[in-house]
Protein backbone atom coordinates (compact mmCIF):
# COMPACT_ATOMS: atom_id res chain seq x y z
CA UNK A 1 0.00 0.00 0.00
CA UNK A 2 1.56 3.25 -1.10
CA UNK A 3 1.54 6.47 0.89
CA UNK A 4 -1.18 8.67 -0.58
CA UNK A 5 -0.79 11.85 1.52
CA UNK A 6 -0.02 14.48 -1.10
CA UNK A 7 2.40 16.45 1.10
CA UNK A 8 4.68 13.46 1.87
CA UNK A 9 7.50 13.61 2.92
CA UNK A 10 6.54 16.71 4.87
CA UNK A 11 5.39 15.65 8.35
CA UNK A 12 1.70 15.16 8.97
CA UNK A 13 1.17 17.98 11.48
CA UNK A 14 -2.29 16.65 12.33
CA UNK A 15 -1.15 13.23 13.53
CA UNK A 16 -2.27 13.36 17.19
CA UNK A 17 0.85 11.69 18.57
CA UNK A 18 3.25 14.26 17.11
CA UNK A 19 1.06 17.33 16.43
CA UNK A 20 2.29 19.18 19.58
CA UNK A 21 5.89 18.86 18.39
CA UNK A 22 5.10 20.74 15.19
CA UNK A 23 2.73 23.19 16.91
CA UNK A 24 5.61 24.16 19.22
CA UNK A 25 8.05 24.41 16.30
CA UNK A 26 5.62 26.82 14.61
CA UNK A 27 6.28 29.09 17.63
CA UNK A 28 10.06 28.45 17.40
CA UNK A 29 9.89 26.34 20.55
CA UNK A 30 11.27 22.87 21.09
CA UNK A 31 8.94 20.75 23.21
CA UNK A 32 9.23 17.11 24.21
CA UNK A 33 6.59 14.98 25.98
CA UNK A 34 7.32 14.21 29.61
CA UNK A 35 5.55 11.98 32.12
CA UNK A 36 4.10 14.14 34.90
CA UNK A 37 4.11 11.18 37.30
CA UNK A 38 7.79 10.17 37.10
CA UNK A 39 9.42 12.92 35.05
CA UNK A 40 10.68 10.67 32.25
CA UNK A 41 10.86 12.16 28.77
CA UNK A 42 8.67 9.91 26.62
CA UNK A 43 10.48 9.77 23.28
CA UNK A 44 9.27 8.77 20.78
CA UNK A 45 5.87 10.09 21.85
CA UNK A 46 3.59 7.37 23.22
CA UNK A 47 0.17 7.34 24.90
CA UNK A 48 1.65 5.97 28.13
CA UNK A 49 4.97 6.31 29.93
CA UNK A 50 7.24 3.31 29.26
CA UNK A 51 8.82 3.71 32.72
CA UNK A 52 5.78 3.90 35.00
CA UNK A 53 2.77 3.29 32.77
CA UNK A 54 1.14 6.62 33.55
CA UNK A 55 -1.01 8.20 30.85
CA UNK A 56 -0.39 11.70 32.24
CA UNK A 57 1.98 13.14 29.70
CA UNK A 58 2.59 16.82 28.98
CA UNK A 59 4.70 18.55 26.40
CA UNK A 60 7.41 20.68 28.05
CA UNK A 61 9.92 23.14 26.62
CA UNK A 62 13.57 22.11 26.48
CA UNK A 63 16.63 24.30 25.95
CA UNK A 64 17.46 23.28 22.39
CA UNK A 65 21.01 22.47 23.45
CA UNK A 66 22.24 19.03 22.47
CA UNK A 67 25.27 17.02 21.41
CA UNK A 68 26.01 15.44 18.07
CA UNK A 69 25.46 11.70 18.56
CA UNK A 70 25.97 10.57 14.97
CA UNK A 71 25.51 11.90 11.45
CA UNK A 72 25.23 10.73 7.86
CA UNK A 73 26.08 12.61 4.69
CA UNK A 74 23.27 11.47 2.41
CA UNK A 75 24.53 11.40 -1.18
CA UNK A 76 22.04 9.06 -2.85
CA UNK A 77 18.51 10.50 -3.06
CA UNK A 78 16.41 7.73 -1.53
CA UNK A 79 13.18 9.61 -2.26
CA UNK A 80 12.33 11.87 -5.22
CA UNK A 81 11.87 14.69 -2.70
CA UNK A 82 15.55 14.47 -1.74
CA UNK A 83 16.89 14.72 -5.30
CA UNK A 84 17.37 18.49 -5.24
CA UNK A 85 18.85 18.36 -1.71
CA UNK A 86 21.69 15.85 -1.87
CA UNK A 87 24.22 15.88 -0.45
CA UNK A 88 22.79 16.82 2.93
CA UNK A 89 23.63 15.97 6.53
CA UNK A 90 21.04 14.14 8.59
CA UNK A 91 21.93 13.64 12.23
CA UNK A 92 20.86 12.27 15.55
CA UNK A 93 21.33 14.78 18.36
CA UNK A 94 21.10 13.92 22.06
CA UNK A 95 19.31 16.52 24.19
CA UNK A 96 21.23 18.06 27.08
CA UNK A 97 18.18 17.54 29.35
CA UNK A 98 18.32 13.78 28.72
CA UNK A 99 20.78 12.33 26.20
CA UNK A 100 18.53 9.28 25.84
CA UNK A 101 16.22 11.57 23.85
CA UNK A 102 17.60 11.63 20.32
CA UNK A 103 16.09 13.84 17.65
CA UNK A 104 16.44 13.06 13.96
CA UNK A 105 17.28 16.37 12.38
CA UNK A 106 19.15 18.20 9.67
CA UNK A 107 22.54 19.59 10.55
CA UNK A 108 22.53 23.00 8.88
CA UNK A 109 25.22 25.48 7.87
CA UNK A 110 27.88 22.77 7.71
CA UNK A 111 30.72 24.23 5.66
CA UNK A 112 32.83 21.07 5.80
CA UNK A 113 31.41 17.79 7.16
CA UNK A 114 34.98 16.48 7.59
CA UNK A 115 35.42 18.64 10.70
CA UNK A 116 32.36 17.29 12.54
CA UNK A 117 33.26 15.53 15.78
CA UNK A 118 31.55 13.11 18.11
CA UNK A 119 29.48 14.66 20.89
CA UNK A 120 30.12 18.21 19.64
CA UNK A 121 27.73 20.78 21.12
CA UNK A 122 24.88 21.73 18.79
CA UNK A 123 21.90 24.06 19.15
CA UNK A 124 18.45 24.27 17.66
CA UNK A 125 17.69 26.51 14.68
CA UNK A 126 14.09 26.66 13.49
CA UNK A 127 13.70 26.58 9.73
CA UNK A 128 10.89 26.11 7.22
CA UNK A 129 11.13 22.63 5.75
CA UNK A 130 10.23 22.50 2.08
CA UNK A 131 10.56 19.94 -0.69
CA UNK A 132 10.63 20.69 -4.41
CA UNK A 133 8.16 17.83 -4.88
CA UNK A 134 5.61 19.54 -2.59
CA UNK A 135 5.42 23.03 -4.09
CA UNK A 136 3.94 25.85 -2.05
CA UNK A 137 3.92 23.93 1.25
CA UNK A 138 6.22 24.16 4.23
CA UNK A 139 6.38 23.04 7.84
CA UNK A 140 8.44 24.81 10.50
CA UNK A 141 10.77 22.29 12.14
CA UNK A 142 13.74 22.19 14.50
CA UNK A 143 17.05 21.79 12.73
CA UNK A 144 20.43 21.98 14.47
CA UNK A 145 23.71 23.82 13.93
CA UNK A 146 27.13 23.15 15.38
CA UNK A 147 28.21 25.28 18.34
CA UNK A 148 26.74 26.45 21.62
CA UNK A 149 23.45 28.35 21.38
CA UNK A 150 23.77 31.91 20.10
CA UNK B 151 25.30 4.29 31.63
CA UNK B 152 23.07 1.84 29.81
CA UNK B 153 23.12 -1.68 31.17
CA UNK B 154 21.95 -4.76 29.34
CA UNK B 155 18.83 -5.03 31.45
CA UNK B 156 17.75 -1.56 30.34
CA UNK B 157 17.41 -2.24 26.67
CA UNK B 158 16.20 -5.72 25.99
CA UNK B 159 15.52 -9.26 27.05
CA UNK B 160 15.63 -12.90 25.98
CA UNK B 161 12.52 -14.98 25.28
CA UNK B 162 12.00 -18.01 27.53
CA UNK B 163 12.26 -21.08 25.33
CA UNK B 164 11.83 -24.79 26.07
CA UNK B 165 14.86 -27.02 25.71
CA UNK B 166 14.61 -28.67 22.27
CA UNK B 167 18.22 -29.89 22.06
CA UNK B 168 18.32 -33.06 19.96
CA UNK B 169 14.58 -33.31 19.35
CA UNK B 170 14.48 -32.37 15.67
CA UNK B 171 16.72 -32.06 12.63
CA UNK B 172 16.72 -30.41 9.23
CA UNK B 173 16.58 -33.24 6.68
CA UNK B 174 15.82 -31.51 3.40
CA UNK B 175 16.86 -28.25 1.77
CA UNK B 176 15.74 -26.62 -1.45
CA UNK B 177 16.78 -23.45 -3.21
CA UNK B 178 15.68 -21.65 -6.34
CA UNK B 179 18.10 -19.74 -8.52
CA UNK B 180 19.13 -16.48 -6.90
CA UNK B 181 18.93 -13.64 -9.39
CA UNK B 182 18.31 -10.00 -10.09
CA UNK B 183 14.78 -9.26 -11.35
CA UNK B 184 13.42 -12.59 -12.64
CA UNK B 185 9.88 -11.62 -13.60
CA UNK B 186 8.58 -14.35 -11.30
CA UNK B 187 6.16 -13.97 -8.42
CA UNK B 188 7.15 -14.80 -4.85
CA UNK B 189 4.52 -17.57 -4.83
CA UNK B 190 6.15 -19.25 -7.85
CA UNK B 191 9.56 -18.97 -6.24
CA UNK B 192 8.22 -20.37 -2.97
CA UNK B 193 6.65 -23.34 -4.75
CA UNK B 194 9.89 -24.20 -6.49
CA UNK B 195 11.90 -23.98 -3.26
CA UNK B 196 9.32 -26.17 -1.48
CA UNK B 197 9.38 -28.75 -4.26
CA UNK B 198 13.15 -29.04 -4.10
CA UNK B 199 13.32 -29.23 -0.30
CA UNK B 200 10.71 -31.99 -0.18
CA UNK B 201 12.52 -33.93 -2.91
CA UNK B 202 15.87 -33.46 -1.15
CA UNK B 203 14.38 -34.96 2.01
CA UNK B 204 13.15 -37.94 0.00
CA UNK B 205 9.53 -37.15 0.83
CA UNK B 206 6.32 -36.63 -1.12
CA UNK B 207 4.30 -33.42 -0.84
CA UNK B 208 1.52 -35.28 1.02
CA UNK B 209 4.07 -36.27 3.71
CA UNK B 210 4.48 -32.59 4.59
CA UNK B 211 1.87 -31.93 7.25
CA UNK B 212 3.27 -28.75 8.74
CA UNK B 213 4.17 -25.38 7.23
CA UNK B 214 5.85 -22.31 8.68
CA UNK B 215 5.95 -19.16 6.60
CA UNK B 216 6.22 -15.38 6.95
CA UNK B 217 2.94 -13.80 7.99
CA UNK B 218 4.32 -10.39 7.04
CA UNK B 219 5.00 -11.52 3.49
CA UNK B 220 2.44 -14.31 3.13
CA UNK B 221 3.34 -15.36 -0.40
CA UNK B 222 3.41 -19.12 0.11
CA UNK B 223 1.05 -20.45 2.74
CA UNK B 224 -1.12 -23.55 3.07
CA UNK B 225 -3.47 -22.53 0.23
CA UNK B 226 -0.56 -21.97 -2.15
CA UNK B 227 1.00 -25.27 -1.07
CA UNK B 228 -2.15 -27.22 -1.90
CA UNK B 229 -2.73 -25.31 -5.13
CA UNK B 230 0.79 -26.05 -6.30
CA UNK B 231 0.99 -29.71 -5.32
CA UNK B 232 -2.65 -30.65 -5.93
CA UNK B 233 -3.02 -31.87 -2.34
CA UNK B 234 -5.76 -31.25 0.22
CA UNK B 235 -4.61 -32.89 3.46
CA UNK B 236 -4.77 -31.20 6.86
CA UNK B 237 -1.70 -29.16 7.71
CA UNK B 238 -0.51 -27.57 10.93
CA UNK B 239 0.82 -24.11 10.11
CA UNK B 240 2.30 -20.99 11.67
CA UNK B 241 2.86 -17.52 10.18
CA UNK B 242 5.86 -17.04 12.49
CA UNK B 243 8.38 -18.71 10.19
CA UNK B 244 9.98 -17.74 6.90
CA UNK B 245 13.11 -15.59 6.77
CA UNK B 246 14.95 -12.92 8.77
CA UNK B 247 15.09 -13.74 12.48
CA UNK B 248 12.31 -16.30 11.97
CA UNK B 249 14.50 -18.39 9.66
CA UNK B 250 16.31 -19.26 12.91
CA UNK B 251 13.28 -19.91 15.10
CA UNK B 252 11.09 -21.86 12.64
CA UNK B 253 12.76 -25.16 13.69
CA UNK B 254 11.71 -24.39 17.27
CA UNK B 255 8.09 -24.03 16.18
CA UNK B 256 8.43 -27.27 14.22
CA UNK B 257 9.83 -29.01 17.32
CA UNK B 258 6.76 -27.91 19.27
CA UNK B 259 4.29 -29.10 16.65
CA UNK B 260 6.12 -32.42 16.29
CA UNK B 261 6.29 -32.94 20.08
CA UNK B 262 2.55 -32.28 20.37
CA UNK B 263 1.86 -34.76 17.58
CA UNK B 264 0.39 -32.07 15.35
CA UNK B 265 2.86 -32.63 12.52
CA UNK B 266 5.60 -35.04 11.43
CA UNK B 267 7.38 -33.18 8.64
CA UNK B 268 7.38 -29.39 8.78
CA UNK B 269 8.37 -27.24 5.83
CA UNK B 270 9.71 -23.72 6.40
CA UNK B 271 9.65 -21.62 3.26
CA UNK B 272 10.65 -18.09 2.36
CA UNK B 273 10.55 -16.60 -1.14
CA UNK B 274 11.16 -13.00 -2.14
CA UNK B 275 10.70 -11.19 -5.46
CA UNK B 276 11.63 -7.67 -4.44
CA UNK B 277 14.01 -7.24 -7.40
CA UNK B 278 11.08 -7.85 -9.73
CA UNK B 279 8.62 -5.86 -7.65
CA UNK B 280 10.92 -2.85 -7.31
CA UNK B 281 10.38 -1.76 -10.91
CA UNK B 282 6.72 -1.20 -10.08
CA UNK B 283 7.58 0.31 -6.66
CA UNK B 284 5.33 -2.09 -4.79
CA UNK B 285 6.80 -3.71 -1.74
CA UNK B 286 10.43 -3.51 -0.75
CA UNK B 287 12.24 -2.69 2.43
CA UNK B 288 11.89 1.11 2.45
CA UNK B 289 8.19 1.40 1.73
CA UNK B 290 7.18 -0.76 4.68
CA UNK B 291 9.01 1.65 6.96
CA UNK B 292 7.73 4.86 5.38
CA UNK B 293 4.19 3.83 6.30
CA UNK B 294 4.84 3.91 10.05
CA UNK B 295 3.54 7.22 11.37
CA UNK B 296 6.37 7.96 13.82
CA UNK B 297 8.93 7.43 11.08
CA UNK B 298 6.77 9.40 8.65
CA UNK B 299 6.67 12.40 10.98
CA UNK B 300 9.90 12.33 12.99
CA UNK B 301 12.40 10.58 10.70
CA UNK B 302 11.57 10.69 6.98
CA UNK B 303 11.03 14.50 6.83
CA UNK B 304 14.52 14.92 8.30
CA UNK B 305 16.21 12.70 5.75
CA UNK B 306 16.67 9.86 8.25
CA UNK B 307 15.39 7.20 5.86
CA UNK B 308 15.60 4.44 4.71
CA UNK B 309 17.75 1.48 5.92
CA UNK B 310 21.07 2.56 4.38
CA UNK B 311 20.80 5.80 6.35
CA UNK B 312 19.88 4.07 9.64
CA UNK B 313 22.84 1.73 9.34
CA UNK B 314 25.20 4.46 8.14
CA UNK B 315 24.39 6.30 11.38
CA UNK B 316 25.22 3.18 13.40
CA UNK B 317 28.37 2.64 11.34
CA UNK B 318 29.48 6.22 12.07
CA UNK B 319 28.89 5.78 15.79
CA UNK B 320 30.85 2.51 15.77
CA UNK B 321 33.72 4.35 14.08
CA UNK B 322 33.54 7.21 16.59
CA UNK B 323 33.34 4.99 19.69
CA UNK B 324 35.74 2.22 18.73
CA UNK B 325 37.94 3.62 15.98
CA UNK B 326 36.60 1.20 13.38
CA UNK B 327 37.91 2.09 9.92
CA UNK B 328 36.57 1.94 6.39
CA UNK B 329 39.27 -0.61 5.59
CA UNK B 330 37.83 -2.85 8.33
CA UNK B 331 34.30 -2.61 6.97
CA UNK B 332 35.87 -3.26 3.57
CA UNK B 333 37.43 -6.46 4.92
CA UNK B 334 33.91 -7.78 5.62
CA UNK B 335 32.68 -6.92 2.12
CA UNK B 336 35.74 -8.40 0.42
CA UNK B 337 35.74 -11.61 2.49
CA UNK B 338 32.08 -12.20 1.69
CA UNK B 339 32.66 -11.51 -1.98
CA UNK B 340 35.49 -14.07 -2.01
CA UNK B 341 33.11 -16.59 -0.46
CA UNK B 342 30.47 -15.77 -3.10
CA UNK B 343 33.09 -16.30 -5.80
CA UNK B 344 33.38 -19.92 -4.56
CA UNK B 345 29.62 -20.45 -4.36
CA UNK B 346 27.94 -21.38 -7.66
CA UNK B 347 24.49 -20.16 -6.57
CA UNK B 348 25.67 -16.66 -5.58
CA UNK B 349 24.41 -13.67 -7.55
CA UNK B 350 27.98 -12.29 -7.43
CA UNK B 351 29.79 -15.57 -8.17
CA UNK B 352 31.60 -14.00 -11.15
CA UNK B 353 32.33 -10.53 -9.77
CA UNK B 354 35.44 -10.01 -7.65
CA UNK B 355 35.95 -7.12 -5.23
CA UNK B 356 39.22 -5.49 -4.16
CA UNK B 357 39.97 -3.03 -1.38
CA UNK B 358 40.72 -0.39 -4.03
CA UNK B 359 37.26 -0.94 -5.54
CA UNK B 360 35.67 -0.80 -2.10
CA UNK B 361 37.39 2.43 -1.11
CA UNK B 362 36.70 4.01 -4.50
CA UNK B 363 33.01 3.09 -4.61
CA UNK B 364 30.33 5.76 -4.53
CA UNK B 365 29.01 6.72 -1.12
CA UNK B 366 25.28 6.14 -0.66
CA UNK B 367 25.11 7.62 2.81
CA UNK B 368 28.61 8.49 4.02
CA UNK B 369 30.24 6.54 5.72
CA UNK B 370 28.24 3.77 4.01
CA UNK B 371 29.31 3.01 0.44
CA UNK B 372 27.84 0.85 -2.29
CA UNK B 373 29.66 -2.29 -1.12
CA UNK B 374 28.55 -1.92 2.51
CA UNK B 375 24.99 -2.47 1.33
CA UNK B 376 23.32 -5.58 -0.05
CA UNK B 377 21.59 -5.57 -3.43
CA UNK B 378 17.93 -6.51 -3.88
CA UNK B 379 17.36 -10.03 -5.25
CA UNK B 380 14.76 -12.55 -6.27
CA UNK B 381 14.95 -16.06 -4.91
CA UNK B 382 13.88 -18.33 -2.13
CA UNK B 383 14.65 -21.41 -0.16
CA UNK B 384 12.94 -23.92 2.08
CA UNK B 385 13.88 -26.61 4.54
CA UNK B 386 12.15 -29.62 6.08
CA UNK B 387 12.36 -30.34 9.81
CA UNK B 388 11.37 -33.63 11.40
CA UNK B 389 12.02 -35.57 14.59
CA UNK B 390 15.56 -36.79 15.08
CA UNK B 391 14.22 -40.34 15.28
CA UNK B 392 12.49 -39.98 11.92
CA UNK B 393 15.55 -38.20 10.48
CA UNK B 394 17.66 -41.32 11.05
CA UNK B 395 15.43 -43.16 8.49
CA UNK B 396 15.91 -40.54 5.79
CA UNK B 397 18.66 -40.26 3.22
CA UNK B 398 20.41 -37.05 4.21
CA UNK B 399 22.88 -36.44 7.01
CA UNK B 400 20.64 -34.69 9.54
CA UNK B 401 21.48 -31.17 10.68
CA UNK B 402 20.46 -31.56 14.30
CA UNK B 403 18.85 -28.61 16.08
CA UNK B 404 20.82 -28.22 19.33
CA UNK B 405 19.97 -24.72 20.47
CA UNK B 406 17.57 -21.88 19.70
CA UNK B 407 17.54 -18.37 21.14
CA UNK B 408 15.42 -15.29 20.68
CA UNK B 409 16.24 -11.79 21.94
CA UNK B 410 14.45 -8.45 21.79
CA UNK B 411 15.37 -4.80 22.18
CA UNK B 412 12.94 -2.43 23.84
CA UNK B 413 12.87 0.28 21.19
CA UNK B 414 11.02 -1.66 18.55
CA UNK B 415 11.95 -0.91 14.99
CA UNK B 416 13.20 2.60 15.68
CA UNK B 417 16.92 2.39 15.12
CA UNK B 418 17.33 6.08 16.04
CA UNK B 419 16.18 5.34 19.58
CA UNK B 420 18.03 2.07 20.20
CA UNK B 421 19.44 2.43 23.72
CA UNK B 422 22.53 0.35 22.98
CA UNK B 423 23.03 2.03 19.64
CA UNK B 424 25.88 -0.08 18.30
CA UNK B 425 24.52 -3.41 19.56
CA UNK B 426 21.98 -5.94 18.38
CA UNK B 427 19.64 -8.15 20.43
CA UNK B 428 22.07 -11.01 19.78
CA UNK B 429 23.32 -9.93 23.21
CA UNK B 430 20.15 -11.55 24.58
CA UNK B 431 19.57 -14.29 22.03
CA UNK B 432 22.94 -16.03 21.85
CA UNK B 433 23.58 -17.03 25.50
CA UNK B 434 20.37 -19.06 25.74
CA UNK B 435 20.96 -20.82 22.43
CA UNK B 436 24.54 -21.72 23.32
CA UNK B 437 23.50 -22.89 26.78
CA UNK B 438 20.72 -25.07 25.34
CA UNK B 439 23.22 -26.56 22.88
CA UNK B 440 25.93 -26.94 25.52
CA UNK B 441 28.50 -25.16 23.36
CA UNK B 442 30.87 -22.23 23.69
CA UNK B 443 32.05 -19.80 21.04
CA UNK B 444 35.17 -21.90 20.46
CA UNK B 445 33.02 -24.85 19.34
CA UNK B 446 31.51 -22.95 16.40
CA UNK B 447 32.96 -24.05 13.04
CA UNK B 448 30.82 -21.81 10.81
CA UNK B 449 28.77 -18.71 11.60
CA UNK B 450 26.22 -17.17 9.27
CA UNK B 451 24.51 -13.91 10.23
CA UNK B 452 21.81 -11.80 8.66
CA UNK B 453 23.96 -9.09 7.07
CA UNK B 454 22.13 -6.41 5.10
CA UNK B 455 25.06 -4.05 5.78
CA UNK B 456 28.69 -4.63 6.81
CA UNK B 457 28.04 -2.99 10.20
CA UNK B 458 25.35 -5.56 11.02
CA UNK B 459 27.93 -8.32 10.56
CA UNK B 460 30.44 -6.64 12.84
CA UNK B 461 27.88 -5.89 15.56
CA UNK B 462 26.59 -9.45 15.66
CA UNK B 463 30.08 -10.99 15.73
CA UNK B 464 30.70 -8.86 18.82
CA UNK B 465 27.29 -9.36 20.41
CA UNK B 466 27.50 -13.15 20.02
CA UNK B 467 30.76 -13.09 21.94
CA UNK B 468 33.23 -14.00 19.20
CA UNK B 469 35.30 -10.92 20.07
CA UNK B 470 35.04 -8.08 22.58
CA UNK B 471 32.64 -5.18 21.97
CA UNK B 472 34.32 -2.73 19.62
CA UNK B 473 36.99 -5.21 18.51
CA UNK B 474 35.24 -6.60 15.44
CA UNK B 475 36.95 -4.21 13.03
CA UNK B 476 40.50 -5.44 13.73
CA UNK B 477 39.09 -8.99 14.01
CA UNK B 478 37.67 -8.83 10.47
CA UNK B 479 40.77 -7.10 9.11
CA UNK B 480 42.95 -9.92 10.49
CA UNK B 481 41.20 -12.34 8.13
CA UNK B 482 39.38 -14.20 10.93
CA UNK B 483 36.11 -14.30 8.95
CA UNK B 484 37.60 -16.11 5.95
CA UNK B 485 36.38 -19.64 5.28
CA UNK B 486 39.96 -20.94 5.46
CA UNK B 487 41.03 -18.93 8.53
CA UNK B 488 40.55 -21.71 11.03
CA UNK B 489 39.06 -19.04 13.30
CA UNK B 490 35.50 -17.90 12.54
CA UNK B 491 34.47 -18.83 8.98
CA UNK B 492 31.65 -16.38 8.41
CA UNK B 493 28.87 -16.17 5.79
CA UNK B 494 30.73 -18.73 3.74
CA UNK B 495 28.17 -18.45 0.92
CA UNK B 496 28.66 -14.70 0.62
CA UNK B 497 25.83 -13.52 2.84
CA UNK B 498 23.15 -11.02 1.92
CA UNK B 499 25.94 -8.76 0.68
CA UNK B 500 27.29 -11.01 -2.05
CA UNK B 501 25.24 -14.22 -2.22
CA UNK B 502 21.63 -12.98 -2.44
CA UNK B 503 19.27 -10.76 -0.49
CA UNK B 504 16.80 -13.46 0.39
CA UNK B 505 16.53 -12.33 3.98
CA UNK B 506 18.41 -15.04 5.83
CA UNK B 507 16.81 -18.24 4.57
CA UNK B 508 19.90 -19.01 2.43
CA UNK B 509 22.06 -18.53 5.55
CA UNK B 510 20.35 -21.48 7.24
CA UNK B 511 20.67 -23.52 4.04
CA UNK B 512 24.40 -22.72 4.02
CA UNK B 513 24.73 -24.00 7.60
CA UNK B 514 23.15 -27.29 6.55
CA UNK B 515 25.39 -27.52 3.48
CA UNK B 516 28.49 -26.92 5.60
CA UNK B 517 27.42 -29.71 7.97
CA UNK B 518 26.81 -32.02 4.99
CA UNK B 519 30.22 -31.08 3.54
CA UNK B 520 28.83 -29.79 0.24
CA UNK B 521 29.31 -26.01 0.50
CA UNK B 522 31.21 -24.02 -2.11
CA UNK B 523 33.62 -22.50 0.39
CA UNK B 524 33.62 -25.66 2.49
CA UNK B 525 35.10 -25.59 5.97
CA UNK B 526 36.90 -28.89 6.73
CA UNK B 527 35.20 -31.14 9.28
CA UNK B 528 32.40 -28.71 10.02
CA UNK B 529 30.56 -30.07 13.05
CA UNK B 530 28.82 -26.99 14.49
CA UNK B 531 27.14 -24.28 12.39
CA UNK B 532 25.29 -21.30 13.84
CA UNK B 533 22.85 -18.87 12.26
CA UNK B 534 22.34 -15.40 13.75
CA UNK B 535 19.08 -13.84 12.60
CA UNK B 536 18.29 -10.16 12.89
CA UNK B 537 15.30 -7.92 12.21
CA UNK B 538 16.21 -4.80 14.16
CA UNK B 539 14.19 -5.21 17.33
CA UNK B 540 14.61 -9.01 17.31
CA UNK B 541 17.50 -11.41 16.97
CA UNK B 542 17.54 -15.18 16.83
CA UNK B 543 20.24 -17.81 17.19
CA UNK B 544 20.09 -21.34 15.77
CA UNK B 545 22.72 -23.95 16.61
CA UNK B 546 22.94 -26.92 14.25
CA UNK B 547 25.31 -29.87 14.48
CA UNK B 548 26.29 -32.75 12.24
CA UNK B 549 24.57 -35.71 13.91
Ligand SMILES: [Zn+2]
Pocket residue numbers: 035036037038039040049050051052053054
Ligand atom coordinates in the same frame (compact mmCIF):
# COMPACT_ATOMS: atom_id res chain seq x y z
ZN1 LIG C 1 6.35 7.86 34.03
